[in-house]
Amino acid sequence: MDGIRVKICGLTRPEHVRAAVAAGAGYLGFVFFPKSPRNLRIDAAAALALDVPPGVAKVALVVDADDALLDEITAHVPVDMLQLHGAESPARVAEIRARYGLPVMKAVGIGEAADLDKLDAYMPVADQILVDAKPPKGADLPGGMGVPFDWRLIAGRHWGKPWMLAGGLTAQNVGLAVKLTGARQVDVSSGVECAPGEKDEGMIRDFIAAAQGS
Numbered sequence: 394m395d396g397i398r399v400k401i402c403g404l405t406r407p408e409h410v411r412a413a414v415a416a417g418a419g420y421l422g423f424v425f426f427p428k429s430p431r432n433l434r435i436d437a438a439a440a441l442a443l444d445v446p447p448g449v450a451k452v453a454l455v456v457d458a459d460d461a462l463l464d465e466i467t468a469h470v471p472v473d474m475l476q477l478h479g480a481e482s483p484a485r486v487a488e489i490r491a492r493y494g495l496p497v498m499k500a501v502g503i504g505e506a507a508d509l510d511k512l513d514a515y516m517p518v519a520d521q522i523l524v525d526a527k528p529p530k531g532a533d534l535p536g537g538m539g540v541p542f543d544w545r546l547i548a549g550r551h552w553g554k555p556w557m558l559a560g561g562l563t564a565q566n567v568g569l570a571v572k573l574t575g576a577r578q579v580d581v582s583s584g585v586e587c588a589p590g591e592k593d594e595g596m597i598r599d600f601i602a603a604a605q606g607s
């Protein structure tokens with residue numbers, strides 16, 4: 394079986410992009426959400442994308458983005474995938490996929506077993522599913538909070554689409570998370586940071602090594 398594919402999300406500096414690529418990341422995430430400490434301007438994201446070699450997917454993360462923002466991102470940043478991390482409906486996911494002709498990954502927050510039902514509606518319209526922790530009530534961000542969910546909720550689950558596990562992953566817990574959930578793809582942001590929005594090259598390397606060794 395192929396190894397675990399890792400997405401490092403919320404990159405803001407070229408040295409961190411290069412560290413993630415050198416360590417074997419399969420996806421790099423750029424955040425376009427002003428409330429996030431990882432938010433990027435379009436020109437900054439376009440410059441970072443220059444350091445990404447072919448074969449490593451550049452993912453634009455947006456939250457309930459309108460067409461104007463998506464038009465701007467896709468016109469100026471050579472992204473390979475759109476990550477929809479808000480309350481986008483299945484119809485909106487389908488509309489975005491058709492309008493931009495890019496693969497779309499829809500994030501769904503899981504806090505309890507009932508939340509898993511929400512995933513089904515996105516299976517026909519999304520190319521990938523991101524199974525993330527549900528943010529705490531009143532949180533400023535719908536993700537990127539460094540909070541895990543109970544991985545046992547999805548143990549042994551199979552979906553008809555490629556999927557990624559996210560939420561509070563770190564180099565210390567990713568092995569157990571992969572073992573319990575059977576995930577073949579994992580996504581991390583806070584777990585490779587020394588402060589909110591501040592990536593750490595050593596933590597990036599440790600995370601990818603731990604995920605790929607699991």
Ligand SMILES: O=C(O)c1ccccc1N[C@@H]1O[C@H](COP(=O)(O)O)[C@@H](O)[C@H]1O
Binds near residue numbers: 537538580582
């Ligand atoms: O990273 C952010 O700032 C962010 C902002 C808004 C929505 C999602 C965000 N990040 C995504 O959240 C999950 C979990 O992140 P963490 O590892 O728990 O910090 C991940 O998919 C990020 O891509």
